[in-house]
Amino acid sequence: MLKRILGLVAACLMAHAALAAPPAYFVHESKLPFAAVPGLASEREWGMHNGAGYRMEKPDNWNGKLVMWAHGYRGEGPELTVDNHPLRVFLLANGYAWAASSYSRNAYDPAQGARDTHALTKLFGSRFGQPGRTYITGGSMGGHVTGIVAEQWPQSYDGAMPICGVLGDYELFDYFFDFNVAAQTLSGVGKTFPYGDDYLTATVPATKAALGPAFPFLLNAAGQQFKALVQMQSGGVRPVFDQGWNFWTGLAGTPAGNFLFDRTWSTSSTWTRRSPPPRMPSTSPSSA
Secondary structure, three states: OHHHHHHHHHHHHHHHHHHHOOOOOEOOHHHOOOOOOOOOOEEEEEEEEOOEEEEEEEEOOOOOEEEEEEOOOOOOOOEOOOOOOOOHHHHHHOOOEEEEEOOOOOOOOHHHHHHHHHHHHHHHHHHHOOOOEEEEEEEOHHHHHHHHHHHHOOOOOOEEEEEOOOOOOHHHHHHHHHHHHHHHHHHOOOOOOOOOOOHHHHHHHHHHHHHOOEOOOEOOHHHHHHHHHHHHHOOOOOOOHHHHHHHHHHOOOOOOOOOOOOHHHHOOOOOOOOOOOOOOOOOOHHHO
16 A cells, blocks of 8 residues: 555656656757858758757868857747858858857757857867867857857857847846836836736736837836836936837837837746856866
């Protein structure tokens, strides 16, 4: 009887663990192959490495230099995807090789992106020979990945270029959270947190309507107060703030104007308000 009870308890615990487990990430390997650029002869390789999909390409006139690409935030879904370096044609035409990883998980996890990208850098060396110089570039969350890679493995890279990089670390996510709470408070709608499934369809439209007849372009007194608060929280008085305000609160996002209201940014499963940012373990130059 005791064994049966213990067996049932174990089964319940396993079922609970399965429900709480992160999504099973996967790569459609049929999507990894990529065609050559017409007129630019190269050696291409794609496949899987440590749970991540990858692409690598070395031009026939390789100058011995490698440029890694770190992609941005892909959402929280289970499918992992890899794309070509956005400067692929320019790089190949000028003799540079490039490589890119899908990372082995989605969500906002720049630490994992850094590990997977650095692992791909080493894989490239084993496949095509060690580059004379190695650079890393990345956009948005990929810019965060780029910063981590440069800090953790400085002996392995000769240059790093974050593009629109999320280098504000977790303070940026605090800003997103503050933006939403301040909008709700000043509008009189009232703070809603955690955000419900109808946040973008109900709470946000009500908040905008209470801040002006045509938010963000035509504001009432509460809306003007909110705009002034956003200005101070995002860097203070500056010449082009109005243009930035109109774009980020009126045009960016889906639907238009919802980028900063997207609850994903301030309730990401990877980030918790005021919690420590994802840090890489200490790495000595000898392990680069």
